[in-house]
Amino acid sequence: MAASIRDLKVWQEAVALASDVVRAARQGARRETKVVTDQLMITALSAATTIADGYGRYTAPEQRQLYRAAKRELLRLETQLAVLRQAEVVSAQVHAELSARIQSVMRLLGGYLVYLERQLTQESANGKG
Numbered sequence: 001m002a003a004s005i006r007d008l009k010v011w012q013e014a015v016a017l018a019s020d021v022v023r024a025a026r027q028g029a030r031r032e033t034k035v036v037t038d039q040l041m042i043t044a045l046s047a048a049t050t051i052a053d054g055y056g057r058y059t060a061p062e063q064r065q066l067y068r069a070a071k072r073e074l075l076r077l078e079t080q081l082a083v084l085r086q087a088e089v090v091s092a093q094v095h096a097e098l099s100a101r102i103q104s105v106m107r108l109l110g111g112y113l114v115y116l117e118r119q120l121t122q123e124s125a126n127g128k129g
Contacts, residue, residue, distance in 0.1 A: 005055050010108040014048040014070070017101045021077070024094045033089050040080050047073035051109070060123070064116045071109050078102050 002008040021044035025037040047070050054066030078099065085095040 005052055008055055010112055011051050013105045013108055014051050017105055018044040018048045028089055043077045060116050060119050067109055067113055074102055074106050
C-alpha cells in the first residue's frame with residue numbers, strides 16, 4: 001500500500017483528470033450551459049474524493065465499496081462528457097482527451113479492485129484454515 005495518498009497512482013491520475021475537467025468546463029462555460037458544466041466538474045471531483053475516501057478506510061471491504069463507488073462516478077463522468085460532446089458544448093478533441101484520461105483512471109482503479117479481491121480471498125482462505 002502507498003505510504004500516503006499522494007503516492008497512490010490512481011489518486012494522482014484522478015486528481016489530474018478532475019483538474020483537466022475543471023479547466024475544460026471553465027473554458028466552455030456559458031451561461032446557458034452552466035448547470036451541465038457544473039455537474040461535470042462535481043462528478044469529476046467526486047470521483048477523486050471517493051478514491052481518497054477509500055484510501056482512508058482501514059478494511060479491504062470498505063475500500064472495495066468506495067473504489068466501486070468511484071468507478072460508478074467515472075462512468076457518470078464519461079456519460080456526462082458524451083452528452084456534452086453530442087450537444088457540442090465540448091470539442092471533439094477535448095472529449096477524446098478527457099475520455100482517454102477517464103479510461104486510464106478506470107484501468108488503475110480496476111487493477112486496485114482486483115488486488116483488493118485477491119486480498120479478501122486470501123484472508124477468507126486463511127480464516128477458514
